[in-house]
Each structure stands twice: as structure tokens, then as C-alpha cells.
Amino acid sequence: MSAAGAAVPADVDNALAEFQGHLNLIFARARSLWKESAARIHPELQPSGYKLLSFIAREGSTSAHLLAERFEMDKSVVSRQVRMLEDLGLLASRPDDHDGRQRVLTATPTACAVLADIRREYADRLHESLAGLTADEIRAASKVFRHLTEL
Template sequence: MIGSDAVASPDAETALGDLQTHLNLIFARTRTLWRESAARISPELQVGGYKLLTFIDRAGSVSAHELAERFEMDKSVVSRQVRMLEDLGLIESRPDERDGRLRVLTATPSACAALAELRRDHGVRLRAVVAELTPEEIHAASKVFRLLSEV
């Protein structure tokens, strides 16, 4: 294991270099997958709107303000994406029951169904990729991704 106080060995440096290389490839593949997934939902859907839509779907309901904070996006950008999602029939907006000045966004049933189909397809692909790994190896990979997500 490579600790922050440990002197890195050549093998450790090579392993870290390989990890960085593969992370870059995963990020590139993720961007491609987002584009493909957005296009499957609607040809006009942009990647930014797709990411917001998936978050709205998983959250159940959310305000535009919460989206801007969560994704560290300018409110005007979120507003444009929300308008596009509404125009495409992917989300609905209604007044917040607690504060009528705010709007709550929810995914439409058709958007939820399309996203559920995408998640199933992505799950099938992931299972195929990790089919040769042991549960312990999958847990180890999951731990690495969890730790990286907390950085």
C-alpha cells in the first residue's frame, strides 16, 4: 500500500501511473456514454441536460437552485437546461408545497421509463465487463472508486 508518508517505490509509481491512465480512459468513455445515453432519450438532449435529468429522476423532485448547487453550475445555465427538459417533455415543474415562490422539478413518466431502460442496459454491460472478477475484486474496485469520489 502506498501511504502519503511512504517513499514511493518504482513499482508503486508505475501502478499509480497505470491507474491515472485508466481513469482518464474511463472519464473519456463516460463522456461518450453520456452523449449516447442523452441521444437515446431525445436527439435534442444535451449532455448537461441528461445529467440533470438523471439526478432529478433519482431524487424524485428537486428545485433548480438545488441543481445549481449540486452540479456547481450557474443558475442561468441550469435555467436554460430546465427549460429545454420541459420543452422536450422530460420534466414537469410545479409550485413547492412549502414555499410557493419556488418550483419543484420532477421527471415525467416517459422520462423515468426511458432512464430505467438505460440503467438496465448499462447494468447488463457492467455485468459483462466484471463477469470474470471475483466478488472480492469487485469490492476492492468499488472501494477505490468510493475513495476517489471523496477526494
């Protein structure tokens, strides 16, 4: 019998159900944080725009094509968000040196400063929330999240 077809002990099944419930809450909280963060930057900024801007700032630069692939978003959605970010002065674009059809997107210094403030605040909140855990417990949680990224 394959591992996928093997019977799962009830305690493991119950633990996985509890884990899945908490994971759903984490996703809901992440969506809420993206919405709050977007509003902190600009009242009209959508959470998807915030996620794109955060990614661009972390990467240094990218293209709309790569953003659409990375976030599995329709190119028209990415294009609208990029245009809004440019209009708000949060994103700069220039022609790609290697492919003039592409644009290289970079976060402006203003965007980078606001994002750094938001990241610091959230890092402080995370540190406070996990303060009761040991380094080994945090590493174990990190291992679980690493496995989840490989789904």
C-alpha cells in the first residue's frame, strides 16, 4: 500500500485537522495584515498592490511579467496595480536594457521607507508574540512552514 493510501491514525488525523484550522486562521490574518498595510501606504491601494510593492522592494527590481508569474495573477491585474503604484509615486519603471519591450520596476525611496517601517512594526509584533517559545520550537515551526512551501 502506498503512503498516500495508508490509514492515518486518529491522533494524527485530529492533529492535522487542528493544524489546518490554525493554518486557515493564519491565512485570514495575513490577508487582514495586507489590507491594513496597503491602507497605511495609501487609502486606495489594494492588498494585491501592497504584495507586489513589497516583493519589488525586497527583490530590488523585477518586471510585470515576472510578477504575474510569481503571484499567479492575470497580467491585466498586475498592469493596473503597477500603474497605480507609479501614479502614487511608489514605483518607478524604466525600459529593460536587454529587452526594450519589458519595463524594469523598482520601488521608490519613499516606498522603501514606508515598507521598512511596516516590516519593523510587524517584526516587533512577531517577536513579542513568539517570546515564550524556545529557539528549538521556533526552528521546528520554521521547518513545518518550509515543508508547506514545497506543496
